[in-house]
Amino acid sequence: KLLDFGLARAFAPEAPEPDLSRSPTLTTDPNVPGVISGTVPYMSPEQARGGEIDKRTDIWAFGCVLYEMLSGRRAFAGGTAAETFAAIFELDPDWGLLPPKTPNNVRELLRRCTQKDRNRRLRDAGDARIELDETLSGQTRDLLESNPRRSLLRRLAIPLAGVAAAAALLVAVYRIARPRAAAPAPGVRQLAVLPFRNLIGTGEGELMGLGMADTVSARLSNVPGLQVVTPRAAVEAAMQDSDFVRVAKKLGATTLLSGSLQREKESFRITYRLVDASGRQIAIQTVEGSELFALQDRVADGVIRDLVLRRTSRRTPTPSGLDTVSDQERYLQAIGLLQRYDRRDNVERAMGILQALEAEKPASALVKAALGRAALAMFDFTKERSWADRALKSADAARALDPGLPEVDVVRGETMLKTGRAKEAVEVFRSSIAAQPGNVVALLGLGRASESAGDDAAAEAAFKRAAELQPSFAVFNQLGALYYDRGRWDQAADMFRRAGRVAPDSYRAFSNLGGTETMRCNFGSAIEAFRKAIELQPNNPSAASNLGLTQLWMGQFSQAVLSLERAERISPGDYRIWGNLGDAYRGVSGMNAKSTEAYSRSIALARGQLRLNPHDAEAMSFIATGLARTGHAAEASEETRKALAIDNKDPNLLADAAIVAALDHRPSDSFDWLRKAVGAGYCRAILLRQPEFASLRDNAEFRSIIAAPHNAAGP
Numbered sequence: 001k002l003l004d005f006g007l008a009r010a011f012a013p014e015a016p017e018p019d020l021s022r023s024p025t026l027t028t029d030p031n032v033p034g035v036i037s038g039t040v041p042y043m044s045p046e047q048a049r050g051g052e053i054d055k056r057t058d059i060w061a062f063g064c065v066l067y068e069m070l071s072g073r074r075a076f077a078g079g080t081a082a083e084t085f086a087a088i089f090e091l092d093p094d095w096g097l098l099p100p101k102t103p104n105n106v107r108e109l110l111r112r113c114t115q116k117d118r119n120r121r122l123r124d125a126g127d128a129r130i131e132l133d134e135t136l137s138g139q140t141r142d143l144l145e146s147n148p149r150r151s152l153l154r155r156l157a158i159p160l161a162g163v164a165a166a167a168a169l170l171v172a173v174y175r176i177a178r179p180r181a182a183a184p185a186p187g188v189r190q191l192a193v194l195p196f197r198n199l200i201g202t203g204e205g206e207l208m209g210l211g212m213a214d215t216v217s218a219r220l221s222n223v224p225g226l227q228v229v230t231p232r233a234a235v236e237a238a239m240q241d242s243d244f245v246r247v248a249k250k251l252g253a254t255t256l257l258s259g260s261l262q263r264e265k266e267s268f269r270i271t272y273r274l275v276d277a278s279g280r281q282i283a284i285q286t287v288e289g290s291e292l293f294a295l296q297d298r299v300a301d302g303v304i305r306d307l308v309l310r311r312t313s314r315r316t317p318t319p320s321g322l323d324t325v326s327d328q329e330r331y332l333q334a335i336g337l338l339q340r341y342d343r344r345d346n347v348e349r350a351m352g353i354l355q356a357l358e359a360e361k362p363a364s365a366l367v368k369a370a371l372g373r374a375a376l377a378m379f380d381f382t383k384e385r386s387w388a389d390r391a392l393k394s395a396d397a398a399r400a401l402d403p404g405l406p407e408v409d410v411v412r413g414e415t416m417l418k419t420g421r422a423k424e425a426v427e428v429f430r431s432s433i434a435a436q437p438g439n440v441v442a443l444l445g446l447g448r449a450s451e452s453a454g455d456d457a458a459a460e461a462a463f464k465r466a467a468e469l470q471p472s473f474a475v476f477n478q479l480g481a482l483y484y485d486r487g488r489w490d491q492a493a494d495m496f497r498r499a500g501r502v503a504p505d506s507y508r509a510f511s512n513l514g515g516t517e518t519m520r521c522n523f524g525s526a527i528e529a530f531r532k533a534i535e536l537q538p539n540n541p542s543a544a545s546n547l548g549l550t551q552l553w554m555g556q557f558s559q560a561v562l563s564l565e566r567a568e569r570i571s572p573g574d575y576r577i578w579g580n581l582g583d584a585y586r587g588v589s590g591m592n593a594k595s596t597e598a599y600s601r602s603i604a605l606a607r608g609q610l611r612l613n614p615h616d617a618e619a620m621s622f623i624a625t626g627l628a629r630t631g632h633a634a635e636a637s638e639e640t641r642k643a644l645a646i647d648n649k650d651p652n653l654l655a656d657a658a659i660v661a662a663l664d665h666r667p668s669d670s671f672d673w674l675r676k677a678v679g680a681g682y683c684r685a686i687l688l689r690q691p692e693f694a695s696l697r698d699n700a701e702f703r704s705i706i707a708a709p710h711n712a713a714g715p
Contacts, residue, residue: 040084041074045116048088055125056118062128063113070106071097075114078284086286089116090199090260090271096245096279106132189307190470192229192253193217194238195339196270197260204329207336209261210235212296214335216257219300221406222436225309227469229253230441235339240505248277250503252471255282257303266325270295274306282306292328321364322357330357331366338373347377365402368394372411379418383612391415406436413445420615422452440470444478451482452615454647473503477512484516487651487681492516507537511546518550519651521683526550541571549580553686557587575605579622582629586691599626617646621656629692633664651682662692670696674705 040048044060047053067075075093078084093114098107109128115121122128193216196209214231221228229251237247244256259272267290274282283306287298304311322328330353337350351374357367372394379387395411402408409432416425429446432439447462463479480495493516500509514529527550533543548563564581571577582598585591603626606619613619620643628636640660643653658673670693678684684706687693696702 040081041076043085043088044118045088046118048085054118056121056123059113059122059125059128060118062125063110063122066113067093067098067110070099070102073097083286086269086271087284090197090262091273091284094275094279094281095243096275096281188225188227188469189255189309190227190229190251190253191220191255191257191303191307192234192237192248192251193220193231194247194256194258195235196258196272199260199262204333205261205263207333208292208329210336210339211332211334212259212261212336213238214339215293215332216296216299218406219296220303222438223304223309223311226304226307227438227440229470229472230474232339232341233472233474237503244275244279245277250473250506252475252502253277255307259299266290268292268295270299272299272302274303291325292332293322321361322366327357327361331370334370334374338370338377341377341380344378344381347374347381350374351378363401365398365405368398368401369405369407369411372398372415373407376411376415376418379415383608385419385612388415388419388612404435406432406439409435410439410441410445413442413449417445417449417452418613420613422449422615425449426453426455426458438469440466440475443469444475447478447482451485456482456486456649471502473499473506473509476502477508480512480516484512484519485650487519489516489520489681493520505536507533507540507543510536511540511543514543514550515546518546518553518686519681519683521685523550523554523685527554539570541567541574541577544570545574545577545580548584552580552584552587553689555587555689557584560584561588561591573605575602575609575619575622578602578605579626582626586629596630599630602626615646617643617650617653620646621653624660625656628660628663633660636660637664649680651677651680654680655682655687658687659690659692662696667696667699671699671701671705674702678705 042061042064044053044057047057047060064075071094073094076084076087076091078087093110095107095111098110109122109132112120112122113128193213196212196216198205198209200208213235217228217231217234220226233251234253237250241247241250244258248254248256254277256275256277257272258275259270262269262271267288269286269288271284271286273284276282283302285302285306287295287302289295289298322331334350334353334357337346337353340346351371354367354371354374357364358371361367372391375387375391375394378384379391391411392415395408395415398405399408399412409428413425413428413432416422416428426446426449429442429449432442433446436442443462443466447459447466450456450459450462459482460479463475463482466475467479476495476499480492480499483489483492483495493513496509496513496516500506500513503509510529510533514526514533517523517526517529527547530543530547530550533540534547537543544563544567548560548567551557551563552560561581561584564577564584567577568574568581578598579602582595582602585595585598603623606622606626609616609619610623620639624636624639624643626636627633627639637660640657644657647653654673654677658670658677661667661670661673674687674693677687688697688706693702
């Protein structure tokens with residue numbers, strides 16, 4: 001079977017800029033460490049701290065002046081010297097203000113000049129000269145010639161000695177007119193809260209910055225006119241790419257909220273910045289105080305004012321029991337660890353922090369809700385039912401303490417869905433959506449639960465509503481998975497292409513598109529997509545398995561074995577990969593024993609999956625085909641019956657039923673299931689290559705089914 005498909009599972013208007021001529025200049029001895037010297041907007045971080053300076057300080061100033069001449073705005077601005085220092089320490093220049101036609105190598109030069117860590121900064125002005133000379137001789141020539149009013153960029157002839165020298169050398173730099181600011185997006189804003197940059201300087205500070213992406217998102221939920229991207233999706237996108245424009249595109253966001261977290265003795269400072277999808281700055285603000293939760297409230301209130309929105313109601317997000325700074329710090333660290341739920345060590349650390357907090361603060365609903373999330377993540381790693389039970393217990397305890405916590409029903413619903421209680425999960429997700437109509441995580445959960453419960457119409461409606469609220473990779477991917485499961489290949493391919501357009505570096509988008517192309521019988525296109533997925537993520541077991549299976553159906557048995565063995569090495573506990581590997585071994589002479597061993601391993605692993613989720617029709621179907629191919633056809637037929645009682649729409653399960661019937665010497669039943677599989681969209685070229693149907697290929701009924709147009713062979 002083809003794998004994956006999911007299922008990666010969220011002040012006032014800007015004041016006029018102060019006049020450049022009014023910038024404060026601090027004039028003391030520039031050679032004495034600890035003493036600040038220079039013009040504030042052009043100071044490097046080490047210079048602003050009173051540290052030692054060298055030629056890399058001048059490189060920073062050069063970058064600031066070049067940026068200003070191109071954009072018409074300062075690289076680091078603030079209404080006061082203190083705010084300008086904060087921008088220098090904590091923010092990046094607003095790259096979206098650069099003219100659209102600014103050459104890429106000039107943009108990169110600016111980034112290298114304004115690295116806050118001077119060890120990563122451009123080393124010498126001579127390197128800058130080379131970059132600018134190459135720009136003049138290459139792509140910039142067309143740009144300059146297209147507008148004769150722009151003067152040519154003069155070559156840099158001497159090393160820089162200070163800000164004045166930098167300014168003098170840049171007088172003749174061509175100036176590109178700054179584009180007008182984009183009009184505000186109509187309707188609801190799509191806001192993504194990114195991790196807050198760690199300026200505390202410790203590992204704990206890094207975790208707190210990650211956790212704040214989650215907790216600030218929660219504070220901004222249910223604000224009319226604002227749709228908040230799921231925190232996990234925002235964190236994942238930000239960790240993969242630092243470019244605001246690309247991150248916004250991947251998330252389907254129109255607005256990004258980024259910031260930094262700094263600590264000074266007993267006080268915290270949060271600086272946040274709002275930018276639009278083109279990277280243009282909307283607002284910047286700093287808040288200070290001693291309590292992290294209260295500061296996050298102020299950030300949320302500031303964002304609402306900046307975006308000219310209003311709350312209809314406000315719910316205090318600080319529950320009793322987490323009132324001290326230490327409590328709040330540890331809680332944020334645990335939530336930060338849970339943002340990387342794909343790493344077991346992170347989840348285990350979060351569990352340890354939360355268990356200690358629970359022992360000290362048993363009345364904290366937030367802690368119990370987070371424990372539920374951590375337990376559910378541990379269930380995903382271990383597949384031990386006890387973790388699922390603990391997730392439900394913690395979520396129920398949190399709900400009893402605070403029925404309004406939005407994440408509680410999501411944890412309960414996901415746990416029920418993963419343990420085979422799909423209908424109960426549907427009701428839980430509906431309850432969550434009733435309380436928070438814009439909860440995209442709950443809508444995606446409702447879609448998956450509805451599909452598992454057999455209500456495809458409700459599943460499609462939930463996924464489409466999620467796509468309206470958050471047109472992101474994750475949503476398109478899951479809607480595509482529904483279409484794939486139901487044999488709606490054209491619609492599935494369209495969704496996976498849309499997912500790929502918003503996330504062109506996503507291996508999953510290519511892997512899933514390849515699987516769809518395989519089922520459309522477009523094997524060449526499928527192979528190309530799988531190879532692209534593996535190029536993007538070499539350790540992707542799903543793409544390797546899908547590549548191997550497609551090679552198998554093309555008759556490339558040896559290549560199929562190599563691809564599937566690679567997938568097994570990456571993910572040795574996946575029953576589907578072992579089943580596919582058994583199919584590949586059958587096609588290679590002398591590998592029958594290995595084939596039987598692979599089927600046995602697949603059956604054992606699939607039975608383990610059924611202990612966790614007794615209603616997993618796919619696991620039952622893998623058991624059925626494994627048993628039938630190893631000489632246990634009668635037992636296989638019973639497994640097939642149970643699988644189809646749960647899901648009789650999946651083309652893959654219908655094709656499996658035909659295989660089992662053929663191996664059980666029931667050709668009439670096999671024809672019936674083949675007719676239904678083809679009617680549901682299963683690729684007829686694959687059926688022709690299945691060895692189980694070799695004895696039926698000369699049968700007129702078999703030929704009529706295989707030759708029938710799509711949807712013409714159904715009952």
